[in-house]
Every structure is written in structure tokens, then in C-alpha cells.
Amino acid sequence: MITHLLVEKVLVDGAWLPNQVLSIENGIFKNIASYPYVSDEVKAGISQHIKGAVLPGYIDTQVNGGGGVMFNHAPTYESLKVMAAAHLQFGTTTLFPTLITDDIDTIEQAANAISQAIADNHASIAGVHFEGPHLSIEKKGVHLPCYIRKLSKREMATYTRKDLGQVLVTVAPENVSCDVIRELVSHGVIVALGHSNAPFDVVEKAIEAGASGFTHLFNAMSPLTSREPGMVGAAMLHNSTCGIIVDHQHVHPKTVELAFKTKGPSELMLVTDAMAHVGASDKRIAFFDTHITRTGDKLTTPDGTLAGSCLDMHGALTNSVNDINIALEDASMMASTTPAVFAKIHDRVGDIAIGKAANFVVLDSANTLRQVYLQGTKQFAYSAGHSSCDINCDNNDDIAQLSGFGASSDSRE
Structure with missing residues (x-):
């Protein structure tokens, strides 16, 4: 059966x-x-008849958690369902669940959960992002140093599995050789650089070896200085895709503006680096042997270290439009098309085009999110004046089944 929708305007x-x-x-x-x-x-x-502006559904390549769940703490398919549903309400129709630095057993458990999602043809999960553990101690952020290590044969075997959808791995080039990067790329793995204190020349060699992106530009990477361009300088100079967290906590708005003017919407993509707080009311959530507390729009560990974000993709888009003065058309590209191209899934998502998944969002004249569609079916609809936690779904039973909200998770306290 074919459904026909009349829309006021579509991008x-x-x-x-x-x-x-x-x-x-x-x-x-x-x-x-x-x-x-x-x-x-x-x-x-x-x-x-859909009133408002129709844009492609958002694609987030860096999602650590959502709905009260952290993927590291509960690396199961049930957790993935909760995370996906938590982000879907904010317009993210495609995502890459992200496992941060951890032990090898957790990495393999996470891979098995992703394999289940892919085999089940989950509508939102396109693959997996392993952010670490092959990073730099100097730029570890909240990643636990006890798990940071070289890339082993066992990890290589996991990253190159063919049942995980598209695999993305973030590495520090001072901790992973160019030969290893070449091997990963030869197996179809996307290699991004991040959490690194590498000098410019080391970063350049990693790019030559096949690394094609940078994880959260400016954050946890060697800076651009007068005598050493660092990883930031290499990212700005090369034709590579840079994720950026536009929550006004990780990067100053003027720094985002500079990156946008340098890279443009085809090489700068919006990411959330979202923790479990997105789509959850909890202010304090367990994180390995500590906890992360939300204060306003900022997440920190007890020592004050910035710990991911409580940003959702629609918030990233509206921050870009309202505070960076990026045109909505360009912000949409950064939220959908550019990550789709980077993640090699542009053949099926990332645009409103014949032959692609009917994943889209509807915004009103103030760029407020009004509706979310996944594979042609309306999943969420919001009335005027709703808060980000108010959900008015046409079919609450179906959404509850999709999301797995309320599923128990084995949190690592």
C-alpha cells in the first residue's frame, strides 16, 4: 500500500x-x-496534510547512552532499543551506539548486541562506534586510563566482523600504527582520529593511511598553535569529516563559527556525544566507578571533568541555527546528509529522496520540532508549548514496544 502525504514544504x-x-x-x-x-x-x-518544514531525519554517529541507559554499563540489545527510542523522540532516526574505552569482554558483548540489532533489522541502528580504547592517556577525558591500550588481534577480529553493520573506530594515531589503520580500512572500518595528543605530522600520516574523520573537533585533541598545528590544524586543513558538539559547553559558539567557515556543511557534522541523561529525568547517573551529574545543560564527574553531553540532535541543529547563524538548510545537511556520507550509509538514508528510507522530521516556523517519522510512520507528534519530555504519540503501545522503555539494565555501579 502506498501512502501519499501532502507537505507544505520539503527540503x-x-x-x-x-x-x-x-x-x-x-x-x-x-x-x-x-x-x-x-x-x-x-x-x-x-x-x-503536513504543515511546516519537512527535513531529513537526523543521523548521530556518537551516542553513548539515552533513556537512562549507558551502553557500556549494559551492552545488550534491550539497552540499544531504549537508547534508540530515547533519541528518536528528538528526531534522531539513525544512530551509531557508541562504546567508550572498556575491557575486551565488554567490547565483545557490545558487538554481539549490535549484531542482534542488525540481524533484527532495527529501524534506527546502522552500526557501531568504538570510541577507544586505543587512545592517548594525555587526552583521555573521562575514559578510564586502566583500559587504554594498544589494539590487539582479538580487538581487530571484533572490529572487522561482518555482522555489525557499519563499524566506526576512534583511535589516537600515536597509539595505533599506520599499518593497523590501513588494515582496519581495508576491512571497511571507518577510522576517525581523536582523544589524541599527536603532533601534526603524525596525524597527517594517519590520514594518508586511510583515517577519514575526527571525533568531536577541538575536544580532547592536540590544539592548533603558532608553531605546532596539532590535530586541530590537520582536521581543519584536510578534506575530512569532523564531528562537533554544539551544546555551548564543549565548544565556544565563535569557535564553531570558525570551524563552519573553514570546513563548510559538507565536512562538519553535528554529533551529540550523548550520555544516558538524554530522554531521562535522572540528574545523576552511574558511570563506571563514579557518577555523572547534570547541572543545567552540562554533565560533569565529581572532579568537574566534562563528561559527554545531555544534548539531543534537534538541540544541536537549533543551537547551530539560532546561535551560530548557520542557515537551516546547512544545519540540516550537517545533521543528516554529511554524517550519512561519512558513515557510508548515504545510499539509504540522509536525504529526502526516491529510494531512501522515509525518515523525516517536521519543524514549525520557529524551528520547533513538531513530528518525527521513521520509515514513513509517525512516531512522535508534539503540540505547541510542549517541553522536550512531553510526548504525544499517535500509537503509544507501538512506541513502548519499539523503545523497550522500562526494560531493566545491569548498571555498573
């Missing part, structure tokens, strides 16, 4: 098209056509 190939009919079949866009030119049969079959 297609970076341009706004007014009064379009989106035809969707089996969760895929089958046709996009201007209302005056579709057949009378299609007009008669229009099931809904």
Missing part, C-alpha cells in the same frame, strides 16, 4: 520545494512530486 537537495506530495511504500520514498502535477487518483489518496 530536497538543499532547496525548499513547496506543496509536494511524498509517496511512501514499505517505509521508502517512492515518489516526490508537486501537488498540481500529480494525478487525480493520487490527490484522492492523500492521507494527511
